Amino acid sequence: MVDSNEIRELLPEFPAGPLDEFRGKASFDWRKLKLFLEPKDVILYKKRFVEALKTDPIFNEEETQHDEIRRISAHKIRRMNEIPEFHADFSGNLLKLGVFPEVLNLADPSNLVTFMVNRNLYTSAVEGLGTEKHQHLVKAIEESKNFGCFCMTEIGHGSDTKRLKTKATYDAKRRGFVLETPDFEAAKCWSGLLGQLATHAVVYAQLYTPDGCCHGFHQFVVQIRDERTLLPMSGIVVGDMGVKIGLNGVDNGYLLFDKYFVGKEALLNRYADVTDDGEYVVLVEDPKRMFGAALATLSEGRLKIISLCTAFLIKAVTIAVRYAAVRKQFGPSNQEEISIIEYQTHQHRLLPYLSAAFVYKVFSAQILRKHASECSHPGYGYEIHAISSAAKPVASWFLMEALNECRQACAGHGYLKSAELGDLRNDADANCTYEGENHVLNQQTSNFLLKIWPKVLKGEHIDFPLESINFLSDIQTIMNFRVNFNSYEEFIHPRHIIDMYRWLTVHLLKASYDKYEASMEKTKDAFLSKNDNQVYFSRRLTIIYINHYILQTFQREMSSITDENVHEVMRKVFALYALFVLEKHIGFLYSGGLFVGGEPGTLLRDSILRLCHDLKDDAVTLVDTIAPDDYLINSFMGKSDGKVYEHLQKQLPVPNARPTWWRELLTPSQSKL
Amino acid sequence: MVDSNEIRELLPEFPAGPLDEFRGKASFDWRKLKLFLEPKDVILYKKRFVEALKTDPIFNEEETQHDEIRRISAHKIRRMNEIPEFHADFSGNLLKLGVFPEVLNLADPSNLVTFMVNRNLYTSAVEGLGTEKHQHLVKAIEESKNFGCFCMTEIGHGSDTKRLKTKATYDAKRRGFVLETPDFEAAKCWSGLLGQLATHAVVYAQLYTPDGCCHGFHQFVVQIRDERTLLPMSGIVVGDMGVKIGLNGVDNGYLLFDKYFVGKEALLNRYADVTDDGEYVVLVEDPKRMFGAALATLSEGRLKIISLCTAFLIKAVTIAVRYAAVRKQFGPSNQEEISIIEYQTHQHRLLPYLSAAFVYKVFSAQILRKHASECSHPGYGYEIHAISSAAKPVASWFLMEALNECRQACAGHGYLKSAELGDLRNDADANCTYEGENHVLNQQTSNFLLKIWPKVLKGEHIDFPLESINFLSDIQTIMNFRVNFNSYEEFIHPRHIIDMYRWLTVHLLKASYDKYEASMEKTKDAFLSKNDNQVYFSRRLTIIYINHYILQTFQREMSSITDENVHEVMRKVFALYALFVLEKHIGFLYSGGLFVGGEPGTLLRDSILRLCHDLKDDAVTLVDTIAPDDYLINSFMGKSDGKVYEHLQKQLPVPNARPTWWRELLTPSQSKL
Structure with missing residues (x-):
């Protein structure tokens, strides 16, 4: 353990400002949560890395034109070989493996992509x-030759x-x-x-x-x-x-x-x-084993993309939540204006994404760690391929959804380029396409699951090393699960949430398989039959399957939290993300028969709203816990001091200047400029 | 009527290319559908306008840097006063009022915004x-002084x-x-x-x-x-x-x-x-009447935004659908590759948005027409305020959803700036915020509806000039409506679709009002109670209310189509958009009790997939019918000749060129660039 003076030195107070009021409302100690998410050496490494970038002129050039962006980018690629943090010893702590792309990705996403192409894609192919x-x-790559x-x-x-x-x-x-x-x-x-x-x-x-x-x-x-x-x-x-x-x-x-x-x-x-x-x-000798290894290698790129998406998600919610606390608009009759985060709509717009940021942060670190430790296990290649082919699409889609919502939630001022949400969206967009187009990848996962179903029906024991689908061995319990609870407390219990996800996975898998079989009888062609089966079942199936796995991973990690308040807030975060995703699939909960009548639907919606309301006072402190350094936030709206309007005022172009071409406007219009 | 030679001159064949195969599959005569959507004089005016832009050097400058964009933009504002098409007589045909912003919006969205600020916002305020x-x-504005x-x-x-x-x-x-x-x-x-x-x-x-x-x-x-x-x-x-x-x-x-x-x-x-x-x-004398008139004036800007969103939507689906027909990938075992539009997933990704393009095109033209003819009617101001405050958010959100999907559906090549989908999204984004932030506007509409509900309960006759909510007068019929049909044909019947929307409007309005009343008893504050009521009820209510009105408008227009094939394809378009939106609210159909058991949910999903499948062969021709001129499409992927790869090859930067700064890379890294 780290003593409390040391902790305060490691994690100092945030600068005072309009966010103080919200920080005072938090129900938990953010430093404890921070240390649960990131051990001390990770925090220190991140600080050093940020400091190295912050103080290096090449990483602080102003880029405006296309050719200039490229020139600076080329210099950055070389410089990376000269900064010690780029050569940190990653073997000891796998979280660092995630910290490196996280920091670089926020400092300059293009820079990270070029680094990964040059140092990972090309080099691993040559090595492997x-x-x-x-x-x-x-060696020539490492020496920038x-x-x-x-x-x-x-x-x-x-x-x-x-x-x-x-x-x-x-x-x-x-x-x-x-x-x-x-x-x-x-x-x-x-x-x-x-x-x-x-x-x-x-x-x-x-x-x-x-x-x-x-x-x-x-x-x-x-x-x-x-x-x-x-x-x-x-x-x-x-x-x-x-x-x-x-x-x-x-x-x-x-x-x-x-x-x-x-x-x-x-x-x-x-x-x-x-x-x-x-x-x-x-x-x-064994081409099948080789194929499994090849699948595992392809998966690594996708697993890293999940980390990149998580870093973007954290940055976006940091900006939007801090702004929502600072921005005031309207209020009860004849009373003072209130922060827009006080509005139910605004809570519902942002807090599910804030929750997701924690869930993905834990999951992306865990899956990289497992990837490093278990990749020699038989069956590993196929399972990690299924996981990465579902998790990369889910993470990148969810991020795009979050970015659109965060951008809009920051309204007019959020439309400034300097708010950073536009560039973030434009850069993030590529994650849906590269390393496998999302829809095409989804099909890979559903193929994996469709192959398992007949084994489940035969009563075979399902045993994969990452335990993403082993719960199918106990198919009877899942199918017998009923929603026979009607209180908020029961509804948001992690056990019940996991059970609902398992039930839905089985429901969709069965429906998907039945539709596939029926189509096979007609078409006699597996390709056409899978195609016929895509939209509602296979796609939804992969989304629920992977979200179950993400939540299961988060829940297991969460159980190690000893501090009561931190544990409580993480339970809410878990439940809000889980129910927010589940609500998007409510039609299947009903048409499959798990939900009957008005009550469970109402309970689901009311639980989401109550969780939003209950997390509202913790939102700023949750964001503080995971927020990147102000240098990486790089947005006037999202800085830790919350002084949105002061930063905006400072950054506005100088007043009372004329454009250089102002005289052109006083002469008659010309046919050619 | 226009004779057939004249029609062919007015609407010539599209250039031959890879899209011919799909054009041959269409079930209807596109020229007939075109003339239903746009009368001859509108088509001619649009052609002249596009020609004027295409041949004017100021509208064809290459813009790269920020200051240069601004310089050209300033010249365009002045030039607009000199092009005759900017002074076309709009009084005779209100569709032209929609054509003008449509064309200018696609040629340069910034240009349209500046035009509207200068010539509409400022001028109307001064005049009004x-x-x-x-x-x-x-006068000084009109003369560019x-x-x-x-x-x-x-x-x-x-x-x-x-x-x-x-x-x-x-x-x-x-x-x-x-x-x-x-x-x-x-x-x-x-x-x-x-x-x-x-x-x-x-x-x-x-x-x-x-x-x-x-x-x-x-x-x-x-x-x-x-x-x-x-x-x-x-x-x-x-x-x-x-x-x-x-x-x-x-x-x-x-x-x-x-x-x-x-x-x-x-x-x-x-x-x-x-x-x-x-x-x-x-x-x-009558401040209340003045307030009504003020609301109607504010609405006009929002109604115009619906037209702008429609023009963007049409452009996006044109690009994505044409590319989906040209792009081939995978295929049944040992057979030739097939176009990606043949895949169920891809149909489901694009065809609901294509359908929406028709629905919004008809609606946006009709609502502007009604706005010009009926604005003196009592009650008009309040109703058009409610309509515009719901329709602008719905149109702008739906557009963002469509743009994200179209961008991704065009995969790697769609990530090029020259595909045009990125700029479209960046520009479109502002529609969610200006002329009233979408969520704030929604609340205006739900306030309007909440005020009507007590009158409905008292059995009062509901009579508003635009007939968006008059169906509430017949509340008993709506509440007694049941889904007692189980065939595809019955399910997609416009009458049944409208009935489902009416039932859902009433269900959400009642639930919303009850929640508001309950909250009022607790808080005694209308502001807080409305806030408490927002997310699920008020917001969903406004979405369903306005979609019902949009669909009702489309259905009424559709009934005037005499050509059987055109009518049939428009019925499918109507049903696909309607069911696609309805499916997003399926939870309320179930929890409210209109849907019971697995069957209606399955029928809803199967109907959507069948409509996608049935519209697939018409998709290219549907797009041809509403596609903007190639000059306005301005995307290598979306041109009418379908020669995607040829255009891509032509536009790629020249090969084998070095960057001007290549020597910098050969010298050792410097601390400052």
Whole structure:
């Protein structure tokens, strides 16, 4: 334990201001909750990291134009190798693994994406799929001698990787591969760093041996630009994708090969190779196990996205909740104005998202921790694939919903760019699409669940290492569950909430499976039958399945909280998020027969409103507990001192200035500017 | 009627391309549907208007930087007075009144906002609230000699206009008013054109007579900048709000008065005045009637926003539907890839929004027409206030939902700025906030409805001119309505759909009123009781009330369609939008007892999916019918020729170019850039 003086030094008071009144109303000690969420070394590491960014000129350049954004972004990529916090020892504490992307993501989301492409995507592919001879490439990245990118997606194919059209044909005479882009639709695209910086690329291409046989897609590592001139190699056509909705610091690019020859060593040959004469050789004994491992690797990117979404969510609710406490408007007849957080509508707009921020914070840290410790377990690859393919969509969709609500809840002043909610939304939006389009990913999870159902019916024991779906072993208890309680206290009890989620998972899984079976009888085609089954069942199923798992994880962690007040407020947070999500699926609770008559619906709605009301006085302090440093908030509305109007006044463009072009307006209109 | 050669000349074929296949599948003649939606003169006017914009260099400048956006925007404001289409005679055809903002809104949303501020908001205030002596100011606007803005909102007060703090104190000696901004929170803000251009402003201020009496807020028209120098008058502090999430062509500004003296004629004195000696005089006999008229005036801005939202919605679904037809991904085992619009998920993602585009298009035109013809009817002011206060929120929220879905449905390529969906969302976002924050407006509508309910209970006849709520006169029939049908055909019948909406309106109104009454008994305060009642009841009530009215309007118009195929497809469009919205409120259909057991829920969901499936082959042609000109679509993904990849290839930045700053990357990292 940490003693109380030390704690106060570690977590000092927030600056005084209009938020003090709300801080005084909190029912719990925020420092205790903070230390439950983040151990001391994480807090210290985060402080050091923020300080390093705050004091580094390269991370504090003002960016305005597209080209300038890119220039600074390029400098940041190199600088990252020079800041000690980028090399912190992550092995001891896995929470740090989450802290690093959290901080960088808030400081500059583009910067984090480029870092992840260069240092994770490219490097892991070379390390994981290559052999001894490829390892010098990793070192060159770490020394900023090379920049790497990862080229899978093509203009015409993103999700359906089997239909990628880039060709790599082995030429035995020259002992190497000829890379060829047959048409524009086969051009590689969207790869980060490809647009301007990358010197090397990991490229997915269909491998053809000289006998004309296609062996499916393989990965090649190829040099695309000269390191000293940054000019493309001959045979390479490479360019930038252009301006995007957000993340403009990332130089996403496109790439075409014009019979580009690379030596044989370009093939990342850990699992398969081509002999000098052009014979294809498989080097791995158990392809199924390899597939499981591949799934687990793909999952890692998605798990990290959950952390990124959580960091954005925390930032957004921090801004919106602090503003809601400071902003006053209307009031009871002839009385003083009241803070807008006092309004039921406003509580309902924000507090479910605030609750979600805690739930996702705990879940995203836990799942990364489990990923590091349990990934060797059999069955792990399939389960983590199902979890990440549901959790990344749920987290990114929920974030978009939260960002829209927070932006609107901050009304007029929230529409200023400097409120930060617009850029956040524009950047966050990409999470719904990259590392697997959300709807396509959902289908992966529902396929996993549909395969389990027949086993459940046969009474088989369901045993996966992450325990996301093992409760199906006890199917009878779940199906016999009834809502026979009618008080608020019973309704919000974690046990009952978990039971409702389990019941709904089973209901949707059964309905989904039955619909799939019926469709199979008609169409005799699994693809068409799954398609027929998507909207209401499979999609809702994956959402409920993963939310159950998220809540189960949170509940287990919560049970270790010893402080009564902290525990109580976390129970409310748990219940509010859980019931808020459940209410969106109320139609299935009714049509499936768990809810009957007016009472349970009313109880559900009243419970949500009561939780909102009961959490209202804790809202500012909850936000204080998880809020990023003011430097990372970077919004005049969301700072910890709550002085919204003072910050706004200071940042407004100077008054009484004319635009430079004011004279143009006094001359008659011209046909051309 | 128009003969068929003439029709083909008026509405030529679309350019050939990958969309032809889908166009061939349509079940109806798009030209017939087009002429139902837009008469010939509207189509011709729109063509001329688009042509004028397309060929005018000022409307085709490339904008990149903030200051440049502003410069071009300022030129556009002046140019608008020189283009004949801006002066089209709108009196003959009210649809034109909708066409003008529709076209301009798509060409440049900022441009439309500045036009509306300058030519509508400022001018109508001067015309409507002023007297003879103020009319020369209107002429000066039309001749681009002045630019006008409208200053109501203050930094600390937006929605609660009664608490505005700007003061206008009459000084009898100098025969004028001293305008004073007591502190920064009282600074006027967010007014369009105030930031850089406005020479004049209509200002809301609390009027104080020399006896120290405050007579509430009044409007003053004051000069704030010199027309020849664009410098602020002495005593004025005026500046720009800074960069925003969207609409950056609008120079929103802030304004503080430092004991700024204006002559007595600054008071817009149609309804009240101050004598030379400083006595306050009311000039109007029936203040209640005046209040009704004021409500109707405020409504007009909101009704126009519905048209703007509709134009954005049409643009978004045009882009997303055309791309969904062109984009192919996956397919049944061993068969060719299929268009993503063939997937149930994708149909469900887009077709409800496509349907909504038709429903809103018809509604927004009709409500503007009614507004022009019936506004003298007693009770009109209150009803149109209730309608506009519910319809503007519903339209703007639905649009944001649609834009998020369309953006994501266009996946990776949809994240390019040139896809246009990002800017659309950033601009559209403001609709949720200006002309009344959506949640605050909703409360206005629910107040209107809550006042009617006791009359319904007393058996009074409910008679409002727009017939939005008159069905309450027949309360018994509605309350006795039961879902005793179980086929798809019956379920999607317009009569039954309208009945379900009426039942739900009554259910929510009754529940809302009961909760309000119960709360009143406890709190004895109407303000607090209404607040207590907001989230589930009042808000849902206003959504269902207004959707019923929108659907009723659409259904009545639809009945005039004589062509069987066109009528059939519009029936599907009607049902899909209606059921899609209804499904979001399914919890209340169950908890209120209209739905019992699994069957109606299943029928509702299956009907939605079947409608999606049945509309899928018509989707491209439906979009063709309402799509804006390719110039206005301005997106590589949404053009009428469907050549997505060709347009993408053409617009990509040139390959093999280095950034200008490439050398910086080869030298060691510097501490300062």
